[in-house]
Amino acid sequence: MIISSTDACESNGLAVSSPSQGEPILDVRDLSVRFGSVRAVTNVSFRVSRGEFFGIVGESGSGKSITARSIIKLLPPSARVEGRITFEGTDILSASPDELRQLRGSGIGFVFQDAVAALDPVYTIGYQLVEACRAKMPGVSASQAHSRALSLLAEVGISDPERCLASYPHQLSGGMKQRVVIAAALIADPQLIIADEPTTALDVTVQKQVLELLQKIAAARGAAVILITHDLGVVAEVCDRTAVFYAGTVVEEADTFTLFKEARHPYTVALIESLPVLGVRKAFKAIPGSPPKVVEQLEQCPFAPRCDRALPECGARLPPETVSPDHRYRCINPYT
Amino acid sequence: MMSSPDIITLNNVRRTFRSGHTFSWRPRIVKAVDGISFSVRRGETFGIVGESGSGKSTTARMICGLERFDSGSIIVDGIDVGRLRRGDRLKFRKILQLVFQDPYAALNPHWKVGDLIAEGMRVHGIGDRRERRKRVLALLDQCGLPSDAANRYPFEFSGGQRQRICIARALAVEPRILVLDEPVSALDVSIQAQILILLQTLQRELGLTYVFISHNLAVVEQLCDRLIVMKSGRIVETGPTEEVIHYPSHEYTRTLVEATPIPEPSRRRRPAHV
Numbered sequence: 001m002i003i004s005s006t007d008a009c010e011s012n013g014l015a016v017s018s019p020s021q022g023e024p025i026l027d028v029r030d031l032s033v034r035f036g037s038v039r040a041v042t043n044v045s046f047r048v049s050r051g052e053f054f055g056i057v058g059e060s061g062s063g064k065s066i067t068a069r070s071i072i073k074l075l076p077p078s079a080r081v082e083g084r085i086t087f088e089g090t091d092i093l094s095a096s097p098d099e100l101r102q103l104r105g106s107g108i109g110f111v112f113q114d115a116v117a118a119l120d121p122v123y124t125i126g127y128q129l130v131e132a133c134r135a136k137m138p139g140v141s142a143s144q145a146h147s148r149a150l151s152l153l154a155e156v157g158i159s160d161p162e163r164c165l166a167s168y169p170h171q172l173s174g175g176m177k178q179r180v181v182i183a184a185a186l187i188a189d190p191q192l193i194i195a196d197e198p199t200t201a202l203d204v205t206v207q208k209q210v211l212e213l214l215q216k217i218a219a220a221r222g223a224a225v226i227l228i229t230h231d232l233g234v235v236a237e238v239c240d241r242t243a244v245f246y247a248g249t250v251v252e253e254a255d256t257f258t259l260f261k262e263a264r265h266p267y268t269v270a271l272i273e274s275l276p277v278l279g280v281r282k283a284f285k286a287i288p289g290s291p292p293k294v295v296e297q298l299e300q301c302p303f304a305p306r307c308d309r310a311l312p313e314c315g316a317r318l319p320p321e322t323v324s325p326d327h328r329y330r331c332i333n334p335y336t
Numbered sequence: 337m338m339s340s341p342d343i344i345t346l347n348n349v350r351r352t353f354r355s356g357h358t359f360s361w362r363p364r365i366v367k368a369v370d371g372i373s374f375s376v377r378r379g380e381t382f383g384i385v386g387e388s389g390s391g392k393s394t395t396a397r398m399i400c401g402l403e404r405f406d407s408g409s410i411i412v413d414g415i416d417v418g419r420l421r422r423g424d425r426l427k428f429r430k431i432l433q434l435v436f437q438d439p440y441a442a443l444n445p446h447w448k449v450g451d452l453i454a455e456g457m458r459v460h461g462i463g464d465r466r467e468r469r470k471r472v473l474a475l476l477d478q479c480g481l482p483s484d485a486a487n488r489y490p491f492e493f494s495g496g497q498r499q500r501i502c503i504a505r506a507l508a509v510e511p512r513i514l515v516l517d518e519p520v521s522a523l524d525v526s527i528q529a530q531i532l533i534l535l536q537t538l539q540r541e542l543g544l545t546y547v548f549i550s551h552n553l554a555v556v557e558q559l560c561d562r563l564i565v566m567k568s569g570r571i572v573e574t575g576p577t578e579e580v581i582h583y584p585s586h587e588y589t590r591t592l593v594e595a596t597p598i599p600e601p602s603r604r605r606r607p608a609h610v
Contacts, residue, residue: 059524174388203387203551208595230525233554233597237604257601274529276554278596279581284536284558286529290494 025050025192025224026071031083033066033075033248040066040079041248042298043318048192048224053215055235055256056228058245059291064228065113067245068194071226072104088191105136109185113197115177118184119169125180126165129153129187136188152183157213175206182213186221193218194226199234211238232275236260244268247295247302249318252329264327264334267303301331309333343513343545344376344399349408351394368394370569371408378512381539381546383556383563383577385592391569396517396549400434401425413512430460433506437518439498443490449476449501450486456508475504478541480534496527500534507538515547520555532559553596557581565589 024047033041041063048054058064069075071085073092085092087107090099104110112118120128129149134140140148146165153161156179169177178198185193195214199207215238218225227239235242235256243253244267252265263269270287289306301307304314311333319332348371354363369391376382386392397403399410401417410417413431420428433456436442443452453475454468463471473483479500490498499519506514516535520528532555539546550556556563557577565573565580565588573586584590598604 059526204553204595204597205387205591207597231597232525233599236599236601237597260599260601271526272599274526275599276529276552276558277600278554278557278593278598281558281578284529284533286533287526288530290496290527291524293494 023050024048025088026226027084027086028067028071029084029086031067031070031085032081033063033070034080035076035078037296039248039295039298041070042295044083044245044248044250046243046250046253048226050191050224051218051222052224053218053238053240054224054226055239055242056226056245057230057232057235057242059230061247061291061293062245063248064245065196066248068110068196068226068228071194072108072110073100074104074110105132105185105190106188107190107192109188109190109193111178111182111185111193111195111198113200115174115181115201116169118181119177121169123168124165125153125167125169125172129165129180129184132184133187148187149183152186153180155186155217156180156183157209158183173206174202175209178202178206178210179213182210182217186217189221190223192224192226194228196228197230198227200230207234214238232271244271247292247298249298249302249330251303251331252327254327254329258327262327264322264329264336265303265331266307266309266333266335268329269335270306309335341377342375343378343413344382344547345409345411346375346395346399347373347409347411349373349395349398349405349410351391351398351403351405367569369398369405372564372566372569372571373408374564374571374574376545376547377562379539379543379545380561381548381559383560384547384549384566385551385553385556385563386566387551387592389568390566392549392566393517394569395566396515396547399547400432400515401428426460429456429511430509431511432513432515433509433511435499435502435506435514435516435519438522439495439502440522442502443498445490447489448486449481449488449490449493452490452501453486453505453508456505460509462509471508472504475507478507478538479504480530494527495523496530499523499531503531503534503538507542511544513545513547515549517549518551519548521550521552528555535559553581553592565592 026048029045031041031044044067056064070081081093126149130145133145133148149165150161153164158164158176158179199210202210214225229235239256242256242259243250246267252268260272263272273285274287287306292302298318300317301314301319304310313332319330321328321330349369350371351369353366353368355366384392384395394403398405399412401420415428450472453472457463457468472486476483476485481497481500520531523531538544548560560577562575563577563580564571567588573580573584573589580589581593584593
């Protein structure tokens with residue numbers, strides 16, 4: 001059954017849950033982030049279940065990275081955050097610095113986009129991993145931390161972990177560095193791994209390996225993964241469920257198969273159609289215009305100016321969410 | 337039309353770089369391009385595909401005369417690129433122009449868009465000020481930009497629009513060949529198709545020859561007539577696009593095809609959870 005809620009603020013996608021896994025590990029509800037008068041994120045809600053591979057897809061400036069950083073409260077002081085983020089019962093936005101420190105790493109591991117920037121060039125990989133290990137696990141001896149680092153590097157598929165530990169970041173390839181950063185995120189056995197564009201800087205063959213690695217780790221540890229990407233192809237390959245971001249809001253969320261087969265929102269449809277598909281030669285189909293650079297208020301559908309299905313009402317207010325058991329979208333004239 | 341169907345011919349071109357420490361006694365020699373030969377036909381779109389370090393950008397730069405080569409020959413529209421003299425270089429630029437990957441870095445922020453586009457014509461002594469102005473407006477229109485863009489600065493434009501400006505600038509001197517080095521990979525997904533459509537339209541209208549460098553096999557497949565696949569400075573496979581992608585004969589091409597994500601979950605090549 002499809003229920004159309006009357007107020008955008010009331011709807012929070014509660015009906016959408018993963019079909020395979022049960023209880024949510026992360027619940028983001030009505031998250032809004034502002035920088036001065038700029039709205040980076042507006043009314044974003046989603047849930048991630050244990051063991052789930054959740055995709056967040058969007059273009060630059062769509063608010064996907066800000067959303068990810070909100071989850072571990074890693075935002076600049078100028079950010080004004082509203083809403084609620086609950087991770088395993090802890091309210092993150094009101095958590096104390098001590099609780100946050102506990103949470104980062106142990107509860108939630110974060111893999112940053114730029115593996116080069118995430119590693120300190122003047123220390124060996126070993127030094128950095130051991131340091132992180134001892135910071136996260138008090139009471140662990142140096143040799144225990146060392147062997148922990150070794151086993152993590154082996155887990156992320158580095159063939160000669162000893163040698164890698166003794167290396168400096170510049171001695172490793174891009175794919176190796178990304179593996180090291182993933183290993184660092186795994187140090188304290190997080191229940192949730194957030195990977196922000198982990199493969200954007202990598203070649204496709206290495207990208208494939210890193211994605212398979214994330215899948216393997218998630219399956220082996222029963223951890224949930226939030227994969228942030230601009231590439232619908234990546235989402236299609238690995239994610240169980242996917243939220244599509246546009247102009248700081250979730251325009252559509254569904255099981256990945258459903259999303260690609262029965263996308264409702266014109267932006268999702270246009271995005272899928274604009275992608276070249278390997279092995280299928282077809283004419284390019286472009287989306288006219290460009291995404292808004294800065295969003296100051298969201299009193300209309302942000303995609304309306306570029307939408308070929310737009311109605312006069314689309315400019316009047318932000319469409320409410322239409323929610324069905326495995327699908328939700330913000331559009332008053334959706335594809336059916 | 338000229339008699340030869342080939343507009344660009346590379347014959348056994350090599351380029352090595354010295355690597356390792358500047359003062360090391362035994363520098364490592366990197367073979368960036370290791371003896372490659374191919375020809376590009378007039379009016380076609382020719383793809384050069386490879387991952388980082390494959391030598392595809394070095395190849396492109398050598399074709400453009402921006403990088404010297406150690407041995408072999410490159411002939412572009414009858415001009416021997418290896419023996420370009422100062423004066424020839426200018427003439428060569430009227431035949432071949434470039435569009436770079438990053439439209440944010442490629443445009444001088446202090447110049448107005450109209451001046452950026454007209455600069456090539458000015459250098460080549462094409463037309464007077466008024467005629468150049470007229471042509472700038474025509475180019476803006478042709479590349480899908482508003483006419484008032486001429487009086488604005490690059491920062492006022494989005495990534496996609498900037499790439500349009502770069503294309504307009506490249507076309508200003510009426511070249512026969514455009515070398516496009518990853519022209520869409522810095523752009524947002526929803527903008528990429530716009531630029532690719534523009535490139536296709538311009539090619540149809542102006543009869544241009546494109547050398548299209550990309551790591552994205554899916555884009556290359558849609559755009560290119562023929563392609564080469566490069567790895568470690570060598571050509572591992574060459575042929576008509578469809579043939580290479582559907583029936584790759586080299587192991588590496590197969591790996592590339594298999595690693596390219598397909599935006600259709602139903603074609604997933606492995607289960608979500610291994």
